Amino acid sequence: MSARLLIGAAGPGVTIQDEGRFGLSRYGVTPAGPMDLGAYLAATRAAGADSAIEVSLGGMTLRADGATLCVAVAGGEFDIRLDGRPMPSACLLPLAEGARLVLRAGASGAWCYVAVGGTLAFAPTLGSRATHARSGLGPRPLAAGDALTLAEAAGAPLEPLALAAPWLTSSAAPIRLVLGPQADYFAPEEIEAFLNARWRIGARSDRMAYRLEGPAIRHRRGHDIVSDGVAMGAIQIPGDGAPLALMADRQPTGGYPKIATVIGADLGRLAQLRPGEDLSFRAVDWDEAVAARRAYFASIDAGATREPLGAEMTTESLLAENLVGGVVNARD
Amino acid sequence: MDYETPRFLDCGEAALSVEFGDSVTPAVNARVLALDERLRAAPPAGLRETTPTYRALFLRYEPLEISRAALIAAIEALIGTAGVEASQPAVRWTIPCCYDPEFAEDIGEAAALLGQTAQSLARLHAGADYRAYMYGFAPGWCYLGGLPQALAIPRRVSPRGPTPPGAALIGGALSLIAANPMPTGWYVVGRTPERMFALDRSPPFLVAPGDAVRFEPIDANTFLALDARACAGETVARRERLL
Numbered sequence: 001m002s003a004r005l006l007i008g009a010a011g012p013g014v015t016i017q018d019e020g021r022f023g024l025s026r027y028g029v030t031p032a033g034p035m036d037l038g039a040y041l042a043a044t045r046a047a048g049a050d051s052a053i054e055v056s057l058g059g060m061t062l063r064a065d066g067a068t069l070c071v072a073v074a075g076g077e078f079d080i081r082l083d084g085r086p087m088p089s090a091c092l093l094p095l096a097e098g099a100r101l102v103l104r105a106g107a108s109g110a111w112c113y114v115a116v117g118g119t120l121a122f123a124p125t126l127g128s129r130a131t132h133a134r135s136g137l138g139p140r141p142l143a144a145g146d147a148l149t150l151a152e153a154a155g156a157p158l159e160p161l162a163l164a165a166p167w168l169t170s171s172a173a174p175i176r177l178v179l180g181p182q183a184d185y186f187a188p189e190e191i192e193a194f195l196n197a198r199w200r201i202g203a204r205s206d207r208m209a210y211r212l213e214g215p216a217i218r219h220r221r222g223h224d225i226v227s228d229g230v231a232m233g234a235i236q237i238p239g240d241g242a243p244l245a246l247m248a249d250r251q252p253t254g255g256y257p258k259i260a261t262v263i264g265a266d267l268g269r270l271a272q273l274r275p276g277e278d279l280s281f282r283a284v285d286w287d288e289a290v291a292a293r294r295a296y297f298a299s300i301d302a303g304a305t306r307e308p309l310g311a312e313m314t315t316e317s318l319l320a321e322n323l324v325g326g327v328v329n330a331r332d
Numbered sequence: 333m334d335y336e337t338p339r340f341l342d343c344g345e346a347a348l349s350v351e352f353g354d355s356v357t358p359a360v361n362a363r364v365l366a367l368d369e370r371l372r373a374a375p376p377a378g379l380r381e382t383t384p385t386y387r388a389l390f391l392r393y394e395p396l397e398i399s400r401a402a403l404i405a406a407i408e409a410l411i412g413t414a415g416v417e418a419s420q421p422a423v424r425w426t427i428p429c430c431y432d433p434e435f436a437e438d439i440g441e442a443a444a445l446l447g448q449t450a451q452s453l454a455r456l457h458a459g460a461d462y463r464a465y466m467y468g469f470a471p472g473w474c475y476l477g478g479l480p481q482a483l484a485i486p487r488r489v490s491p492r493g494p495t496p497p498g499a500a501l502i503g504g505a506l507s508l509i510a511a512n513p514m515p516t517g518w519y520v521v522g523r524t525p526e527r528m529f530a531l532d533r534s535p536p537f538l539v540a541p542g543d544a545v546r547f548e549p550i551d552a553n554t555f556l557a558l559d560a561r562a563c564a565g566e567t568v569a570r571r572e573r574l575l
Contacts, residue, residue, distance in 0.1 A: 025383040025390075027529070027537040028467035028474075028511075125531065135471050135512075181341035181349045226356055227468055229383040229390020231347040253385050253468035261344035289345035290395045297396065 003067035003153040005116055007146040008100070011058010013207065014142045016120070017113075017248075018051040021128035021137065025229070025252040032130035032138065035207060035248050036268035038167045038296065039075040040113045042304050046092045046163055047072035048154045049115035051122075051129045053142065056111060057274065059104040064095040065147070070117030070156035071095045074163060074304070076109010076272045077170070082160065090163035092306060094156035108170055109272045117154025132249060134208065165304035167268070167296060174282035175266045177235065178289050181228070182257035186237070187220045194243070194259055195281055202242075203275045207249040209236075210270070216241030219257060227255040233262030233270070245270060263289040265296035334360050338367075338411070340404050341388075345395050350407060351388040356505060358477055360387045361465050365542040366419035367411065376406040384541045385466045386475075421463060421544035426570040427509070427524050429458065429500050429547040430555040435523035438492070442502065442519040446485055454549060456480045457500070457521055462507060462545040467537075472511025472529025474539050479507045487517035498524045500547065522547065525559035526569045533565060544574065 007014075017040065020033025034040035034054055043052050047070050053060070055078070072092045073080055080087040081102045087093065089112070095101055103112060122129050122139055131138040183191060194217050202211030212235075223239040230236075234246045236256045245262065246254070248271075262270055263284065273279055284292070334353040341349040350367065353360035361384075368384045371391075378398030383390040393403055431454035433439055443453045462476035479502060487503045494513035495501065501508040503518030510516070511529040524547075528538050539545060550558065558568045 022392075023381055024471075024537075025381060026467060026541055027471060028469060029471045126536065137471065178342050178344050181343050181351075226354060226385075226387050227466070228349055228351070228385045228388040229343070229347070231343040231390075231392070233344055251469060252383060253390075253466065258343070261342070261347070263344055264346055286342060286345055286395075286400055290399075293345055294396055 003069060003118070003150045004065040005069065005148040005150065006063045006065050007142050007144060007148070008061035008063060009144045010060045010142045010146070011056055012141070013056035013058060014060050015054050015131035015133065016051055016122065016129055016139045016142070017054045017131065018129045020248070021126055021130050021132070024126055028252060029126065029137070030132050030135060030249055030252055032128075032132040033248050034113065035111045035271035036075060036113075038268045038300055039111070041300050042074035042090065042163060042165050042168060043072045043113035043115035046074070046304060046306075047115040047117040049117055051120055052113040052115040054111055054113055055103050057105040059102070060114070060142070061100065061102050062095075062114070063100055064097050066097065067153050068097060068156045069095040069150070070154045071101065072115045072117075072163065073103065073112060074165070074168060075112025077107040078109060078112045079104040079106035087160055088162040088309070090165065090168055090304065091160055091309070092157055092163055093160035094158065108274070110274045111271060116150060117156065118150040118152045121149040121151040134249060160309045161306040162309055163304040163306060165299070167299050168304070170269065170272060174280045175262055175270050176282050176284045176289065176292065177233070177260040177262045178286060179260045179283050180258070181261075182225060183259055185219050185221050185225070185257035186217065186259055190217055190220070191259065193217065195283055197280070199243070199279050199281070201273050201275050201277050201279070205275055207247055209247055209250065210245040210273070212243040212245060217243060217259065223256055225255060225257050227253045230254040230258070231261050233264075233267050234258045235260045235262070247271060263292055265289070265292035342400070343390070346393060348391045348393065348400065348403060349388045350391065353387045356386045356465070356477065358463060361463070361477060362419050364389050367407065368541070369419055370410045371407070374410075376403060379403070385468070419542060420575060421542055422573065422575045423540065424544035424546065424572045424574050425539055426546045426548050426572070427526055428550045428554070428558055428568060429522040429524045430550050430552060431458070431522045432552045432555070434552055435555060436500075436521050438519040439521045442485060442521055446483060448482070453483065453521060456483055457502070457507065458547045458549045464539045464541050464543045464545055465506070466541055470512065470514060472537060474509050474511075474528055476507040476509070476545055479505055485519060488519075489517075491515040491517045495520055496523060498526065498528070500524060523555070524569075525555055525562045526567070527562055533567070538567070538569065
């Protein structure tokens with residue numbers, strides 16, 4: 001009997017993603033793919049999976065059927081529970097038949113990835129399993145009652161393990177960006193205002209774009225440009241002056257000036273911000289962006305470390321302990 | 333305006349826009365498509381994907397494999413000192429299009445705005461030689477240059493309800509074939525039974541950027557007959573090789 005993953009509940013915006021549907025932007029096809037590539041790679045590499053379920057703030061509940069499944073979770077600080085037992089927000093675990101894994105929005109972060117070891121039995125659409133809901137390409141968003149069949153299930157670890165990776169740690173440092181391609185549509189003082197402002201992620205943000213709330217940014221040469229190609233992380237300034245950071249489900253081309261583009265190393269950090277959270281930007285040049293990219297991917301390639309989950313490591317037991325009562329010598 | 337030498341604009345550290353001009357003209361678009369062709373024929377290491385648009389070629393690349401400077405040098409070598417000459421369309425599509433108001437719900441309104449009759453609008457639209465400039469908006473949405481000046485029409489202030497699939501639209505100085513129902517500020521002046529994008533067909537996309545396109549007027553009965561054939565998977569547009 002083949003193994004299956006049963007979805008008990010799924011909030012809105014729970015989708016299947018792989019690295020994306022590349023090579024067809026010339027035909028108007030959006031690549032889609034994960035909002036946080038680093039977290040996606042942490043989960044899929046830990047589980048040995050070729051795609052993952054991207055879980056939004058609405059959360060998800062799942063069970064295994066037919067076999068014990070190897071499941072890895074990584075992303076924001078979600079509240080993860082295996083049969084009620086709290087798990088670290090990044091973990092690799094055996095999901096025994098009948099056991100229940102519950103993911104809920106936790107302390108911070110907007111997306112997490114659930115990767116199941118093996119191959120999900122979805123036929124790719126135009127070369128990819130990524131869901132792009134707006135164009136209807138790829139599997140439709142997941143819903144309660146869905147059952148995902150695994151063509152081949154990978155072996156699971158015996159015990160849950162914590163995954164630790166430096167790039168999964170959130171930081172409040174400014175999001176770095178490279179100015180352009182249409183920075184010349186804005187006067188120098190408008191670019192200064194954009195870089196000095198404290199921005200807030202707007203409520204109507206989704207996989208297509210994050211709305212940034214703050215001062216209105218004025219164009220000096222009008223807000224209409226002849227459409228050109230758009231990178232993930234491009235900051236488009238439409239006519240109303242309210243910036244839009246274009247994310248994984250962006251249209252492949254756009255007709256508003258783009259003041260700047262978020263660098264690859266910081267896209268995941270931007271994606272993990274929730275509506276209502278604050279951020280600021282810092283402009284870097286191409287060389288600094290590439291150095292950051294090199295460090296980011298080298299750290300992903302080095303992989304997440306796996307640590308056994310001692311009883312003392314669970315959130316419940318940490319909360320039960322008196323952590324401030326004694327003096328700890330870090331060299332002990 | 334058509335630039336003498338292209339501008340290279342960073343789109344973050346892993347994409348570059350090679351801009352040939354700032355307007356929608358056949359000459360600028362032809363230079364974009366000519367560079368696209370050359371890069372696809374001999375892609376430099378590290379180049380991941382090219383996306384032609386009206387006036388610029390968007391390049392996604394891996395900067396850990398090729399530097400921005402090396403990529404620009406490779407492009408300049410491909411362009412050469414004489415600049416990229418206009419590329420000629422290799423393929424021409426003749427796409428059946430019904431201008432009967434039953435299939436062209438905005439043709440009367442658009443004709444009135446343009447000081448035309450529905451018949452003269454249809455005649456002008458079907459009499460022009462178009463070129464597929466770019467895709468955008470959604471899969472299969474193909475923007476066509478070559479709309480006669482007399483049909484240039486400002487877009488609606490607010491979008492109209494969803495267009496039917498296969499709608500032939502006009503807006504600004506362009507025409508467009510819609511691949512799927514979508515609200516739009518453009519005017520529906522005709523409809524083709526051909527499918528611009530169909531997952532069950534290989535290749536799924538009918539027209540490639542750079543192809544020449546003509547519309548062939550058909551009546552409502554012909555539309556219905558061709559629509560049945562297109563729904564059964566047949567390609568009802570005609571394809572000719574020009575080069």
